[in-house]
Every structure is written in C-alpha cells, then in structure tokens.
Amino acid sequence: MPFMQTHDILVRGTGAAGLCTALALSRQGLAVALLGPLAEPEQEDVRAYALNAQSVALLRTLKVWDALPADARTPVQDMHVEGDAPGAAIDFSAWQQSLPELAWIVDAAELERALRAAVKFAPHVTSMAVPVPAALEVLAEGKASATRAALGVRMERHPYGQTAVAARLVSDRAHAGLARQWFRSPDVLALLPLDRPTPGHGLALVWSLPEEAAQTRMALNDADFTALLNDVTSGVAGQLVLAGPRAQWPLALACADRLCGPGWVLVGDAAHVVHPLAGQGLNLGLADVAVLAEVLAAREAWRALGDEKLLSRYARRRLGPVQAMAQVTDGLLHLFASEAPLVKELRNRGLSLANHLPPLKRLLTARALGG
Numbered sequence: 001m002p003f004m005q006t007h008d009i010l011v012r013g014t015g016a017a018g019l020c021t022a023l024a025l026s027r028q029g030l031a032v033a034l035l036g037p038l039a040e041p042e043q044e045d046v047r048a049y050a051l052n053a054q055s056v057a058l059l060r061t062l063k064v065w066d067a068l069p070a071d072a073r074t075p076v077q078d079m080h081v082e083g084d085a086p087g088a089a090i091d092f093s094a095w096q097q098s099l100p101e102l103a104w105i106v107d108a109a110e111l112e113r114a115l116r117a118a119v120k121f122a123p124h125v126t127s128m129a130v131p132v133p134a135a136l137e138v139l140a141e142g143k144a145s146a147t148r149a150a151l152g153v154r155m156e157r158h159p160y161g162q163t164a165v166a167a168r169l170v171s172d173r174a175h176a177g178l179a180r181q182w183f184r185s186p187d188v189l190a191l192l193p194l195d196r197p198t199p200g201h202g203l204a205l206v207w208s209l210p211e212e213a214a215q216t217r218m219a220l221n222d223a224d225f226t227a228l229l230n231d232v233t234s235g236v237a238g239q240l241v242l243a244g245p246r247a248q249w250p251l252a253l254a255c256a257d258r259l260c261g262p263g264w265v266l267v268g269d270a271a272h273v274v275h276p277l278a279g280q281g282l283n284l285g286l287a288d289v290a291v292l293a294e295v296l297a298a299r300e301a302w303r304a305l306g307d308e309k310l311l312s313r314y315a316r317r318r319l320g321p322v323q324a325m326a327q328v329t330d331g332l333l334h335l336f337a338s339e340a341p342l343v344k345e346l347r348n349r350g351l352s353l354a355n356h357l358p359p360l361k362r363l364l365t366a367r368a369l370g371g
C-alpha cells in the first residue's frame, strides 16, 4: 500500500526561517509538520539581529513581534558609519527621512524563543521526530543543510577568511538609539543599541576580523578584551564593559544553485549565506518566507503545492534580491578590505560625498529597509 500523505507541508529546520515558515503556512490552513528540535538550546545565542521593516511586518502578522519582551527589541533612530580616514563618515537619521525608525535590533535568543512558543500553539503545526510524507518540503536547515546536499543542490562556499566575534556590552553612555559601524580595513566593527542587558545602555557587538586576529581576541581575558575594545572605539560610544560571554562565527558567502525542484523549496541560510556587515542574512530569509507564503496562497485551485512550476514563481521572485544583496555585501567588504591607496582614498571620499547627497541616502536606507 502506498504511504499516506497526512500533511501538506514538511518544514525541515527549527531556526527562525523554519519556524516562521511553519507559522505563515499554518495561517493558510495548511497542515504543517515541523522537523527539528524545539527545546531551549544549551547555549544562549549572544547575537542581536538588525531587522528591517519588512521582517518586522512579517513577525507582526505572525503575532510574534508583540510577544517579544520590550527590552529584547530596540529601535534604531540613527546610524553612524565611519571609514578609515579622518572625517570619512556617513550618517543616517530616521527623523530626517521621515521614518519611525531605521531598523530594529532584536535579541536573537528571545526571537527564537518567541517563535518556538508560537508554533507550539499554532493550530495546524505538528512537531515531528522523523520526516513524514508531504506535498511540499521546505528546507530550512541552515547553511549546512544535509537534505539540500542529498538533493544534489550545489552551494559553493566562498570563505572570507574572517570570523565574526559577537558579545553583549554595557556602556556608561546612553545608546540613544544610535547604531555605529566602523570599516577599519580589514575588520568591520558594529555596536548596535539594545535595551538588554541594561535599558538605554546595552549594546550588541559584532566584530568581523581576519581569522587569526579573531582567535587572538577570543583568547584574551575579559579585562584585556574590554580594554582593546575601548581603545579601538576611542570612547565615542562611552566606556564599554563586557556583559556576557563572547561567541564566534566563521564567515563565508554562499548561494544555492537552485532554490526549488519538484516538491521542495529552500529558504533562509539553506538557500543563501551573506556576510553580516549589512545585517541582512535573516532579513533575506524572512523575505523568502513572506514570498513563499504569497506564492502558495495565490496558486490555482487545481495546482498541487509541490508543483515545480508553482515553486519556480517563488524562485524567480527571490533570485534577484538575493543575488543583489550578496553582491552588495561582498562588494562592500572587498572595497573596505583593500589596502590599495587609491581604493582607500576613493572609498573614504565616497562615504563623505554620499553623506552630502540626501537622495542617495534615502535610496540606501530604502534598500536596507527591504524596499
């Protein structure tokens, strides 16, 4: 007897992309089987994500945004980006661009906790310990997806030779909703405002460094690491103190050579991995989820969920934005990593010039907001 299909969708992976997919598709009345751990991870994720307006809108629709503790999400009102020459900087302001905020900084662990809680109560989502047959499999297994590999999808990894060091900090100066980023050739350092662990004074650090330098900094004791950080930031963000453990991630660029096939589709890091310097990886993943939900909701009544033609509508809509973001992050990294004097001069002049061009700033902001 052929096996019975009890579910419309099988979502493989319980990271943010998989959990959002399960929630979004269950809202359409589809029966979703969810494969992956739903228990609290042993180690708390120390990262904070910069999420754009589109991602926040999706989380609101899924009723997850308002479930986040107030101190786990902080609006960014201003952003200051510095090059590696005196005066080379660009500033963005929500107020000047008539926006309520430029982005939100969200505690990664709290976001995943809220998503896990939401799927436990979602009416059409069943947590599974083993895969079950379904009309459509959504692969959200992250960058090392085994199911993607078993399907023969190629995803060539281009390592940057860089590692991101992340940690939480507290400053003696109020963050005032200001995000700061330094392009310090070859490293990129970001301090993002987050009301956790201390309201008004918490900061999330993301420091992308050449691998060896990252290992050296990870090996420092807390006091020496903090002293180095205060030295590098010259006190402009106040006196910084480490507020928890440091964690590290190797960085690479990778895009799958196909986003779908008969009965399967890729979302999130299983489909694309970008450098975190622009804070766009999960934003891309959540945009995948939103587009997939739209495409499935708009399907013809006679068309099966796993129909390749239907799924290729999703792939066509996602290919352009994903490739564009991969190129932007990759281009920015190489531009700011170059030691060539002419490139250095041009990039720093470019920053200062762009700072005096409001229409260009509006365009850059709109892109970052997911417009």
Ligand SMILES: Cc1cc2nc3c(=O)[nH]c(=O)nc-3n(C[C@H](O)[C@H](O)[C@H](O)COP(=O)(O)OP(=O)(O)OC[C@H]3O[C@@H](n4cnc5c(N)ncnc54)[C@H](O)[C@@H]3O)c2cc1C
Binding pocket: 012, 013, 014, 015, 016, 017, 018, 035, 036, 037, 047, 048, 049, 050, 051, 140, 141, 142, 143, 144, 145, 146, 147, 164, 165, 166, 206, 249, 267, 268, 269, 270, 276, 278, 279, 280, 281, 282, 283, 284, 285
């Ligand atoms: C330092 C750093 C900072 C970042 N900052 C930002 C930012 O500011 N903004 C932003 O938008 N993005 C940011 N990102 C990117 C973001 O972290 C990722 O894009 C996002 O976490 C990917 O989510 P995901 O659900 O696709 O994958 P993952 O989070 O990797 O989840 C995959 C899940 O699948 C599970 N899994 C794996 N294999 C299987 C299997 N065979 N069966 C079942 N389950 C499986 C895993 O256990 C895991 O739970 C950052 C990344 C880094 C490294």
